Amino acid sequence: xxxxxxxxxxxxxxxxxxxxxxxxxxxxxxxxxxxxxxxxxxxxxxxxxxxxxxxxxxxxxxxxxxxxxxxxxxxxxxxxxxxxxxxxxxxxxxxxxxxxxxxxxxxxxxxxxxxxxxxxxxxxxxxxxxxxxxxxxxxxxxxxxxxxxxxxxxxxxxxxxxxxxxxxxxxxxxxxxxxxxxxxxxxxxxxxxxxxxxxxxxxxxxxxxxxxxxxxxxxxxxxxxxxxxxxxxxxxxxxxxxxxxxxxxxxxxxxxxxxxxxxxxxxxxxxxxxxxxxxxxxxxxxxxxxxxxxxxxxxxxxxxxxxxxxxxxxxxxxxxxxxxxxxxxxxxxxxxxxxxxxxxxxxxxxxxxxxxxxxxxxxxxxxxxxxxxxxxxxxxxxxxxxxxxxxxxxxxxxxxxxxxxxxxxxxxxxxxxxxxxxxxxxxx
Amino acid sequence: xxxxxxxxxxxxxxxxxxxxxxxxxxxxxxxxxxxxxxxxxxxxxxxxxxxxxxxxxxxxxxxxxxxxxxxxxxxxxxxxxxxxxxxxxxxxxxxxxxxxxxxxxxxxxxxxxxxxxxxxxxxxxxxxxxxxxxxxxxxxxxxxxxxxxxxxxxxxxxxxxxxxxxxxxxxxxxxxxxxxxxxxxxxxxxxxxxxxxxxxxxxxxxxxxxxxxxxxxxxxxxxxxxxxxxxxxxxxxxxxxxxxxxxxxxxxxxxxxxxxxxxxxxxxxxxxxxxxxxxxxxxxxxxxxxxxxxxxxxxxxxxxxxxxxxxxxxxxxxxxxxxxxxxxxxxxxxxxxxxxxxxxxxxxxxxxxxxxxxxxxxxxxxxxxxxxxxxxxxxxxxxxxxxxxxxxxxxxxxxxxxxxxxxxxxxxxxxxxxxxxxxxxx
Numbered sequence: 001x002x003x004x005x006x007x008x009x010x011x012x013x014x015x016x017x018x019x020x021x022x023x024x025x026x027x028x029x030x031x032x033x034x035x036x037x038x039x040x041x042x043x044x045x046x047x048x049x050x051x052x053x054x055x056x057x058x059x060x061x062x063x064x065x066x067x068x069x070x071x072x073x074x075x076x077x078x079x080x081x082x083x084x085x086x087x088x089x090x091x092x093x094x095x096x097x098x099x100x101x102x103x104x105x106x107x108x109x110x111x112x113x114x115x116x117x118x119x120x121x122x123x124x125x126x127x128x129x130x131x132x133x134x135x136x137x138x139x140x141x142x143x144x145x146x147x148x149x150x151x152x153x154x155x156x157x158x159x160x161x162x163x164x165x166x167x168x169x170x171x172x173x174x175x176x177x178x179x180x181x182x183x184x185x186x187x188x189x190x191x192x193x194x195x196x197x198x199x200x201x202x203x204x205x206x207x208x209x210x211x212x213x214x215x216x217x218x219x220x221x222x223x224x225x226x227x228x229x230x231x232x233x234x235x236x237x238x239x240x241x242x243x244x245x246x247x248x249x250x251x252x253x254x255x256x257x258x259x260x261x262x263x264x265x266x267x268x269x270x271x272x273x274x275x276x277x278x279x280x281x282x283x284x285x286x287x288x289x290x291x292x293x294x295x296x297x298x299x300x301x302x303x304x305x306x307x308x309x310x311x312x313x314x315x316x317x318x319x320x321x322x323x324x325x326x327x328x329x330x331x332x333x334x335x336x337x338x339x340x341x342x343x344x345x346x347x348x349x350x351x352x353x354x355x356x357x358x359x360x361x362x363x364x365x366x367x368x369x370x371x372x373x374x375x376x377x378x379x380x381x382x383x384x385x386x387x388x389x390x391x392x393x394x395x396x397x398x399x400x401x402x403x404x405x406x407x408x409x410x411x412x413x414x415x416x417x418x419x420x421x422x423x424x425x426x427x428x
Numbered sequence: 429x430x431x432x433x434x435x436x437x438x439x440x441x442x443x444x445x446x447x448x449x450x451x452x453x454x455x456x457x458x459x460x461x462x463x464x465x466x467x468x469x470x471x472x473x474x475x476x477x478x479x480x481x482x483x484x485x486x487x488x489x490x491x492x493x494x495x496x497x498x499x500x501x502x503x504x505x506x507x508x509x510x511x512x513x514x515x516x517x518x519x520x521x522x523x524x525x526x527x528x529x530x531x532x533x534x535x536x537x538x539x540x541x542x543x544x545x546x547x548x549x550x551x552x553x554x555x556x557x558x559x560x561x562x563x564x565x566x567x568x569x570x571x572x573x574x575x576x577x578x579x580x581x582x583x584x585x586x587x588x589x590x591x592x593x594x595x596x597x598x599x600x601x602x603x604x605x606x607x608x609x610x611x612x613x614x615x616x617x618x619x620x621x622x623x624x625x626x627x628x629x630x631x632x633x634x635x636x637x638x639x640x641x642x643x644x645x646x647x648x649x650x651x652x653x654x655x656x657x658x659x660x661x662x663x664x665x666x667x668x669x670x671x672x673x674x675x676x677x678x679x680x681x682x683x684x685x686x687x688x689x690x691x692x693x694x695x696x697x698x699x700x701x702x703x704x705x706x707x708x709x710x711x712x713x714x715x716x717x718x719x720x721x722x723x724x725x726x727x728x729x730x731x732x733x734x735x736x737x738x739x740x741x742x743x744x745x746x747x748x749x750x751x752x753x754x755x756x757x758x759x760x761x762x763x764x765x766x767x768x769x770x771x772x773x774x775x776x777x778x779x780x781x782x783x784x785x786x787x788x789x790x791x792x793x794x795x796x797x798x799x800x801x802x803x804x805x806x807x808x809x810x811x812x813x814x815x816x817x818x819x820x821x822x823x824x825x826x827x828x829x830x831x832x833x834x835x836x837x838x839x840x841x842x843x844x845x846x847x848x849x850x851x852x853x854x
Contacts, residue, residue, distance in 0.1 A: 069650075073657040152637060154777075207451065209835040213781045217827040217834075220774075224827075228820035353645055356638050389656035391769075394649025398642045405639070406632035 057410050058403035066396040067099040070388060074098035102388050109381020110374035120261070125377060127264040131334060133373025134268045135160075135326035135347050140354030140365040141278045142197070142322030146211075147360040148282055149315040150295040155200055155215030156323045157348030158222035159193040163324030164331045164343045165226050165235060166192025168245050171252035171332055181251035182332060186270065189328030190321045196222060197320015198313060205309035211316075219348070227341045237338060245338040254333035267329030274325055278362040281318070291315055323348070357401045372397060452524060453515035455832065459536050460507040467500030467543045470816070476542045477549030482688045489684050494538075496546040503539030507532055548813035555809045556689040556802070561763065563801025564697055565590060565772070568755025569779030570786065570793040571707055572618070576748035577788055578711065579741050580724040580846040584640025585625050587776025588647035589749045592617040593756020595651040598767035599659070601669030601760070610669050611696065611757045618753020621647060622746045630741055633850040644776070652769045659767065671761045672696060696758045703751060708790040720744055724844040727851040737851045755779075781830055788844060800826050 071077050071094075080087075080094040108115070110129045116122040139156045146153035167189030176184060199218060203209040229235040230243035237246040254265040282288040293301040294311045302308050326347060331339050354372050358364030379393035403410050411418055476496055480489040510532045514524045541550060569586040576583035593614035601610025621643060628639040659667040672694035681691035690701075711717040719740055722730040727737045759775070760767050778800050786793030803826030811819055 069653065073654070203831070203835045207835040209831070210784050213784050213834050214831055216774075216777045216781055217831045220827040221824050221831075224820040224824040228818055231818075231820075349645070352641050356641065389653050391649045391652035391656060394645050395653060398646035398649060401642045402628060402634075402639070402646070405634040405642075406628055409628075409632055 054407045054410050055404055057414055059400055061403050061410060061413060062396045062399035063103070065399055066392055067103070069392060069395065070099050070102050071095045102382055102386050102392075105382040105385045105388075106375070106378035108378075109385075110378030124262060125381070127258070127262045128377040129370065129374040130268050131263050131265070131373070132376040133370045134265075134271050134329045134333070136350055136354050136372050136376075137271045137366050137369030138274055138326035138329060139323045139347050139351035140358060140369050141274060141362060142193075142319040142326070143351050143355035144358060144360040144362065144365045145278060145282065145291070145322065146315055146319040147355060148288075148295045149291045149311060150298065151201075151204070151211050151312065151315060151319075153197070153200070153215055153316070153319050154212060154352065155197060155218050155320070155348070156326075156351045157344045158215070158219040159196045159320045159323035160327040160330070160344045160348050161219075161222040161226050161341070162196040163189040163193030163320075163327030164339060165229065166324070167328040168248070168331045168339060169235065171248035171336075172246040172338075174252075175249065176251060178251045181249065182254060185248070185252045185332055186254075186325070186328040189331070190324040193324020193327060194317045194321035197316040197318075197323065199316075201313040201316025204316070205312040211312075223341060226343075230341055242340075244340050247338045248332055248336045252332060253336050254329065263334070265329070265333035267333035270325065270329065272366075274322065275362050275366045278322070278365075282362060287314065323351070326351070353397060353401055357397075357404065371400075450515070450518060451835075452529060453511045453518065456507050456511035456514065456529075456532055459532070460504055460511055463500065463504040463507055463536065463539050467539050468497065468504060471497045471500045471543060472546040472816075473497045474547035476545050476547070478541075479549050479551045480553065480685055482551075482553050491549060494542045496542050499542040500539055503535050506535050510535075544810050544817060545813045550809060550813060553685055553688045555805060556685070557692070558808060559798065559802040559805040560689060560693070560697070561801075562804050563798045564700055564758050565755035565763075565775050566779045566782055566797035566800055567700060567704065567794050568758065569752045569776055570782040570797045571703065571790060572748040572750075572752030572755070573780055573783035574748075574786070574788055574790050574793050575707065575711075575720070575751065576622075576745050577783060577847045578724045578844050579720045579744040579748075580727060580737075580844060580849065580851070581625065581629055581741055581745050582636040582640060582848045583625070583745070583748060583783075584637055584780065585621060585643040585647075585749075585776075586752050586779045587772055587774065588640075588644045589618040589621045589752035590756040590759065590772045590776045590779075591647050591651055591770070592621045593753030594760045594771050595654070595756070595767050596753075597757035598667050598669050598760040601757075602666055605670060607670045607672050607761055610761055611754065614753040614757030615750040616753070618749040618751070618756065619746045620749070621753075622749025625749070626742045626745045630738055630745075630850065633852070636848050636850075648770055651767075655767060655769050663766070667766050669761055669766065671765060694762050696754065696762060699754070703754075704790060704794050707751075711790055721844070723851075724846055727846050727849075731851070731853060737853070741851075752776075752779075781834075784843075785830065785834060787842075800830070803829055 074094065076094040077091065077098055080091040084091050109125050111126050113122050113125050116124075139160060142159065143153050143156060167185050170185040170188040171181075174181070174184070196218060200211050200214040203214050204211045226235070227243065230245070235245050236242075237244055239246075254267045254270075256262055256265050257269070258264060280288075282291060290301065290306045290311055293304065293306055294308050298308050301311075327343070330343065330345075330347070350372060354368045355365050357368035357371070358366070375393045375397055379390040382388050382392075383390045408418060410416075474496055475493040476499075478492040478494070480492065510528060514528060517524050569590055572589060573583045573586050596617035597610035597614035600613035601607055604610070624643055624646075625636075625639055628634045629636045655667075674692055674694055675698070677691040681687045683691075711720065719730065719735050722733075723735060723737050723740045730740075731737050755775075756772065759771055764771055779797060782793050782796040782800060785796040804823075806825060807819060807822035810817070810822055
């Protein structure tokens with residue numbers, strides 16, 4: 001996607017990589033190098049000092065609060081509360097069935113449905129989770145990378161819309177051979193998103209226009225632009241009056257990985273690769289080094305010889321490209337029957353929360369994207385089977401991000417000791 | 429927050445950073461070009477009427493007719509002159525007077541309206557009154573944003589404050605049967621959202637942008653959830669608030685053009701005038717305003733002279749939330765008549781844009797919000813008279829105008845120095 005030019009020889013990098021792999025794949029007893037020992041000590045200290053534990057507790061706390069909301073609005077619970085002092089058991093039973101039923105449905109819809117007979121159909125919800133996670137991860141990476149440069153990219157929505165228009169057009173208007181067509185269409189989507197993102201970067205670099213305003217405004221511009229194009233022959237299906245595109249050509253579709261029974265398509269693999277690229281870009285490339293330098297202190301970076309303006313343009317190109325990839329996986333993989341102006345479906349804004357939860361690191365964003373994908377997949381099941389509006393998922397998701405960002409609060413709630421006298425700054 | 433203090437004195441109108449900026453001539457050259465192509469090339473040679481009075485005005489003004497083609501020619505020539513003139517001034521290192529871009533913008537607007545509504549009559553007072561109605565929540569939200577950011581807390585949560593105000597005013601307004609109770613409850617709801625922002629941003633020192641974004645999601649989810657589980661079951665008893673009725677101010681409402689626009693409104697709008705004036709005055713002229721700005725610009729200095737930074741931030745963010753909450757009440761009580769899922773439809777983000785566009789100044793942010801309202805309402809007005817532009821482009825207009833304005837005319841905006849930075853005493 002991006003072609004950063006490494007100016008220095010890649011000193012040390014191969015060893016670093018190997019060490020990282022070793023740390024992941026081998027156990028502490030088999031690898032005896034000094035570096036690995038240090039790594040494991042650090043990892044152990046991190047768990048002991050409670051970061052992982054705190055994240056888990058944050059999720060638990062958010063789910064608990066969500067449960068309170070579900071119980072509070074459940075009609076059976078309200079009824080049982082009316083005669084609470086006569087039969088308190090009924091009240092708690094009603095709470096249990098409302099909350100338990102909701103979260104059971106959430107689990108069955110997102111991870112494993114044990115009501116099914118065979119393993120393959122029982123595991124289907126998990127693949128559904130990955131389908132929902134695919135665009136969230138890609139778009140989340142777009143937000144995260146911009147965040148590393150200190151830019152707040154709220155423009156995911158617009159970038160996805162334009163990316164979808166590009167990818168969609170390539171998928172139904174052109175006629176190309178197998179494999180080539182889908183490759184071209186995915187790349188077109190990336191180009192579309194990148195161009196739309198680059199507008200904000202360019203304006204920021206050239207005129208100093210605040211990227212928050214520009215990206216918000218470009219979201220609306222993209223929405224109305226595609227609404228207009230969907231009325232013209234450029235994007236509209238000629239056979240119908242609906243503002244909807246024609247379906248993607250067979251050759252342009254990202255095929256299902258595990259056959260037609262599962263919806264999970266090759267877009268997920270693309271996104272995994274994109275995460276690796278993002279990790280390499282941010283943590284290993286010289287361009288990524290400049291990104292982080294500008295993000296930490298643009299003035300210092302400028303003094304050190306980084307062309308800050310150019311970095312703004314590059315990073316918005318890349319961020320938009322990631323959002324465009326999200327759009328490609330949507331219109332070429334998940335819904336290939338054509339799309340409307342609502343193609344973004346909230347992904348652009350969810351991506352911000354995903355990136356925040358992932359603390360703007362590539363793998364963190366990946367994990368957060370999967371978690372949110374699970375919530376989305378499970379949320380729809382919950383809505384269908386228990387009648388609980390999917391909005392509860394938004395509440396739980398946002399609470400998770402809030403609690404993870406404020407460890408002292410979680411420690412206070414669970415009566416854990418606070419390290420040090422005062423909390424340090426939590427999220428950069 | 430660096431220790432080196434800048435000696436830059438921010439004058440009441442802008443900074444001196446962009447002395448030799450070529451943006452203005454370039455912007456007007458583009459305007460002139462567009463005007464030449466559209467207003468002359470695609471002009472209908474018919475007069476456009478501007479109806480300046482409503483039927484009930486005391487003084488009836490005649491309908492003004494402008495010939496579309498001739499207006500296009502004049503606008504093109506004048507904007508080209510502005511481009512050349514300002515380029516000349518800049519090349520001689522002379523400052524371009526402030527009124528020039530304003531006159532240019534009015535010219536361009538007149539040209540556009542005349543072209544788009546050729547052979548029809550535009551009802552100017554209705555156009556402006558509709559703009560004001562659309563702008564009211566934006567102005568409330570923008571004021572909330574200005575206060576919050578001026579005291580040093582970035583307020584991305586304007587959308588959440590509006591939405592909370594909208595939801596609570598609908599429920600409380602319906603339950604009590606009183607619009608005043610709904611209005612008051614909306615302010616409280618906005619304040620509660622602010623408390624959440626303050627607790628996380630000031631006490632737990634979480635990045636303020638993150639908190640703001642997340643609170644937006646939280647409130648959207650919460651109100652959406654309660655709406656679906658609770659309000660939809662029983663809309664008559666829970667989501668049917670009494671609105672405010674229109675009050676005409678006796679003499680003032682008789683003034684041509686501005687009378688019907690400004691002085692035939694509901695109580696919330698009059699409240700808005702008072703709040704705008706009060707905030708604009710108090711921010712620069714009272715002890716409260718001085719302390720607020722000191723805390724937002726240099727909390728350490730403020731702390732040194734004995735101002736409690738944390739408390740100042742906490743209560744002013746709460747105030748900001750209360751004001752934004754009122755904007756939410758206006759949406760349900762005056763615009764839509766009831767709460768709907770995500771009824772604010774991104775107004776909070778537009779208000780945020782108005783804050784930045786207005787350079788963190790209450791009056792300028794208000795003007796920016798009014799501009800958004802006007803641009804949004806233009807689409808309604810022109811779709812009535814049947815304009816040659818596809819409606820999507822008209823809907824796009826406010827956002828494009830903002831981008832051009834932010835990039836071309838405003839340029840680098842300087843937020844309050846300590847906005848977004850938590851203050852840790854010690």
